[in-house]
Amino acid sequence: VSKRLTPVNKIDQSEPYRFLLSTVHGIQDNYNQQNAISLKEILSVEHGQLIRSAQFNYMFDIEFLLEQYPLEFRLKPLLIVHGDSRHDNQSIKNQCSPYPQIEICPARLDIPFGTHHTKMMFLLYETGLRIVIHTANLILQDWRQKTQGIWISPICPKTNDDRESKTNFKKDLLEYIERYRARQLQFWQKTINEHDFSSINVHLISSTPGRHTGPDLNKFGHLKLRQTLKNYLNLDKDEQYNSSPIIGQFSSIGSLGPNANSWLTKEFLTSLKQLSSSSLESPELKLIYPTVENVRTSLEGYMAGGSLPYNMQNAMRQTWLVNYLHRWKADHRHRSQASPHIKTYLRATNDQFKDILWFLVTSANLSKAAWGVLEKNNTQLMIRSYEIGVLYTPKQFSKATFSLPDSPSFPIPYDLPPVKYQTSDKPWIVDVAYKDKPDSHGNMWDPS
Numbered sequence: 396v397s398k399r400l401t402p403v404n405k406i407d408q409s410e411p412y413r414f415l416l417s418t419v420h421g422i423q424d425n426y427n428q429q430n431a432i433s434l435k436e437i438l439s440v441e442h443g444q445l446i447r448s449a450q451f452n453y454m455f456d457i458e459f460l461l462e463q464y465p466l467e468f469r470l471k472p473l474l475i476v477h478g479d480s481r482h483d484n485q486s487i488k489n490q491c492s493p494y495p496q497i498e499i500c501p502a503r504l505d506i507p508f509g510t511h512h513t514k515m516m517f518l519l520y521e522t523g524l525r526i527v528i529h530t531a532n533l534i535l536q537d538w539r540q541k542t543q544g545i546w547i548s549p550i551c552p553k554t555n556d557d558r559e560s561k562t563n564f565k566k567d568l569l570e571y572i573e574r575y576r577a578r579q580l581q582f583w584q585k586t587i588n589e590h591d592f593s594s595i596n597v598h599l600i601s602s603t604p605g606r607h608t609g610p611d612l613n614k615f616g617h618l619k620l621r622q623t624l625k626n627y628l629n630l631d632k633d634e635q636y637n638s639s640p641i642i643g644q645f646s647s648i649g650s651l652g653p654n655a656n657s658w659l660t661k662e663f664l665t666s667l668k669q670l671s672s673s674s675l676e677s678p679e680l681k682l683i684y685p686t687v688e689n690v691r692t693s694l695e696g697y698m699a700g701g702s703l704p705y706n707m708q709n710a711m712r713q714t715w716l717v718n719y720l721h722r723w724k725a726d727h728r729h730r731s732q733a734s735p736h737i738k739t740y741l742r743a744t745n746d747q748f749k750d751i752l753w754f755l756v757t758s759a760n761l762s763k764a765a766w767g768v769l770e771k772n773n774t775q776l777m778i779r780s781y782e783i784g785v786l787y788t789p790k791q792f793s794k795a796t797f798s799l800p801d802s803p804s805f806p807i808p809y810d811l812p813p814v815k816y817q818t819s820d821k822p823w824i825v826d827v828a829y830k831d832k833p834d835s836h837g838n839m840w841d842p843s
């Protein structure tokens with residue numbers, strides 16, 4: 396058997412899905428070898444000679460970020476794309492002022508309560524352009540002991556003709572970038588145009604702030620997801636899947652209304668349940684969100700709850716939601732104690748969860764701000780925030796479904812089927828004190 400001459404790096408080993416989790420400090424190392432990667436490894440010199448990069452995110456620790464680049468790349472031009480809010484602008488400006496190679500691009504947030512949640516990297520190498528779409532803030536805490544999701548594109552070679560992917564990824568990404576209307580992004584729009592995206596096999600699902608209507612109605616948010624599922628899930632006899640279960644997994648929850656019908660099942664689930672043919676059946680929706688016990692026993696202890704900002708104000712108004720909730724459990728990936736900051740959505744073929752119809756990893760939590768809410772008699776979708784994620788459909792991998800016993804099986808980040816909250820389980824709420832039981836570090840949680 397011929398030994399490979401060049402060691403295959405973790406990213407190429409993750410073919411064909413290229414979906415990895417972040418490495419976790421404090422678990423057995425072999426669970427960090429398979430389908431897991433650190434920020435330093437993503438930025439490693441092993442992938443080629445970096446020319447310049449862009450980092451889209453919400454929270455930044457610029458010293459931490461620069462330290463993750465190899466020494467020889469730390470002076471390369473770096474564009475920071477962040478949410479335009481007075482408080483953040485000052486902090487970002489102060490952090491970046493010592494570094495002339497860093498340019499700043501504030502993302503317009505014209506609708507109140509919107510945030511720039513998008514977490515994405517553009518890495519331009521001499522050999523081509525790599526896109527990374529993920530769920531981690533650019534701070535140490537987000538990359539140390541949490542479960543984060545990361546999609547890493549191949550390095551797309553430069554091309555003279557317009558080489559698009561079968562999923563229209565290039566066009567969708569350019570549409571997304573265009574919405575910033577920022578001159579600092581013009582270089583990257585030009586660069587994306589000049590690279591060959593034909594090897595990309597995922598769909599782009601993004602959100603941008605606005606009241607999207609007319610030709611833009613299905614371009615963003617949950618209507619983009621609905622449209623993409625309708626167009627690309629052409630399973631023969633798909634009516635057999637009309638009642639198959641859907642999972643939503645996230646690290647925060649917005650105000651969803653006085654009952655499930657307000658938005659969750661009538662609007663959001665209608666998009667998630669879309670098959671090529673529509674059906675009136677209402678499949679079971681299972682939501683995964685950490686319990687207090689999940690947080691207390693996590694590697695970080697109650698501190699993990701600082702990144703699970705579900706507040707009492709919302710929780711007390713939607714106690715009906717608890718009936719949908721399931722625990723965070725990821726024993727098969729050794730990450731039951733690595734608190735989830737990843738956000739994922741998926742549909743199984745049946746309640747055995749042996750086969751998956753589609754899988755989405757995204758920055759978008761369970762909120763109307765992220766996914767959009769229909770207005771004006773369903774003629775416009777109002778979205779407050781920037782979000783971005785990638786959707787896997789079996790057709791792009793020449794499969795009917797993603798069968799988990801397959802090899803390589805799709806690397807699902809948590810255990811299936813999900814485990815329902817027991818009567819003693821409570822959802823983690825960030826602004827409540829927990830003082831009856833110490834956490835894994837012997838501490839209590841008292842936010843007051």
Ligand SMILES: O=C(O)c1c[nH]c2c(-c3ccccc3)cccc2c1=O
Pocket residue numbers: 453454511512530532701702703704
């Ligand atoms: O984009 C992300 O990932 C995140 C976005 N907001 C977070 C907050 C927060 C919640 C309400 C108002 C402002 C900030 C708190 C803790 C973690 C996050 C977070 O992780």
